[in-house]
Amino acid sequence: MSREWILPTLGAFISWGLWSFIPKITTQYIKPKSAIIYEVMGMMILGIIILFSLQFEVETHPKGILLAIITGILGFLGAFCFLNAVSKGPVTLVATVSALYPLVSVVLAILILGETLTVKQIIGVGLAVFAMILITA
Template sequence: MSKEWILPTLGALIFWGFWGFIPKITTQYIEPKSAIVYEVIGAMIVGMIVLFSLQFQPDTHPKGIVLAITTGMLGLLGAFCFLNAVSKGAVVLVSTLSALYPVVTICLATFILGETISIQQGVGIALAVLAIILITA
């Protein structure tokens, strides 16, 4: 099995780690509604760099476009909720609880895509749910 997924996964880990930390400091200076506007500008900068790398010719399949736009909207709504949460609560708790979003993803992948979960993975998910209970108690 190819291990080409490891480096980008580590990149996501690092980028999302900073993504979860910086908003706590940001919301000490500006309100979450303003912060989300500047986050969009940051996302647009990255998007423009990628668009240049594609020589302004991204794929144009209608379903793919709708799904990608939906993903962007969901991601931004999640970021906005996160900004509001860290502006009112401890980043240690907010980041830990929100970082358990893969439980939702795993459930969707299992029920909609028919992906399977091993017993070991199921135990891990159960422990993540237990972590939610312990963190919020």
């Protein structure tokens, strides 16, 4: 099996780890509604860089565009909810509980995409749920 997914996955791991920590400090200086605007500005900067790297030749497909826009809306909504949560609660709990969002992806992948889990993976998912219960209790 190809392991090409490992490096970008580690990149996401590190980026999202920092992404979930820095807002706790940010919201000590500005409110979540202001912070989200600056986060979007950061995304736009990277988006423009990627647009230039594509030489302004962006792929188009109506379903792909719609799904990408929905994904952007959901990402924004999640980030805004996270900013509000971390401004009111401890980053140790907010980051840990919200970082278990892949459980939603796993359930949807099984129900909609027909993906399967091995017994070991099912145990891992169960432990993640158990961890959430322990952390929030």
